[in-house]
Amino acid sequence: MVDLFHSINAYLHDVFIIKFDGWVILGFVAQAFFTMRFAVQWIASERARQSVVPVAFWFFSIGGGVLLLAYALYRRDPVFIAGQAFGLVVYVRNLYFIIVNGRQASTTGQGS
Numbered sequence: 001m002v003d004l005f006h007s008i009n010a011y012l013h014d015v016f017i018i019k020f021d022g023w024v025i026l027g028f029v030a031q032a033f034f035t036m037r038f039a040v041q042w043i044a045s046e047r048a049r050q051s052v053v054p055v056a057f058w059f060f061s062i063g064g065g066v067l068l069l070a071y072a073l074y075r076r077d078p079v080f081i082a083g084q085a086f087g088l089v090v091y092v093r094n095l096y097f098i099i100v101n102g103r104q105a106s107t108t109g110q111g112s
Contacts, residue, residue, distance in 0.1 A: 023074050030067030036060045055098055061091040 037060035044054040065088040072080035 023071060026067060027071040030064050030071055033060050033064030033067060035064075037064065055095070058091055058095040058098065062088065062095065065091055 037057045040054055040056045040060060041052070044052045044057075065084055069081065069084040069088060072084050
């Protein structure tokens with residue numbers, strides 16, 4: 001049992017103390033962006049009393065995705081790189097649709 005405690009302690013010390021650097025801070029900032037997208041979606045849905053996805057969700061997704069991709073590239077993690085790169089394509093495409101449809105709605109007199 002003491003060996004298990006020592007192993008866990010050594011692991012946590014390695015991960016959170018020895019390997020802590022500016023890139024880890026960037027990773028935490030990126031994760032905060034990613035978390036904020038759910039916070040803004042939750043708040044918007046509560047206000048509307050239905051499930052909605054505000055535009056801010058996509059901006060936080062793109063911001064967090066870009067930062068997490070940079071972090072993944074630095075860490076040279078192919079699984080993380082592929083996941084973040086694909087996610088960015090989806091986020092940018094959704095924002096593109098919002099912008100294009102918003103312009104169309106405003107030019108035809110529809111929308112707010």
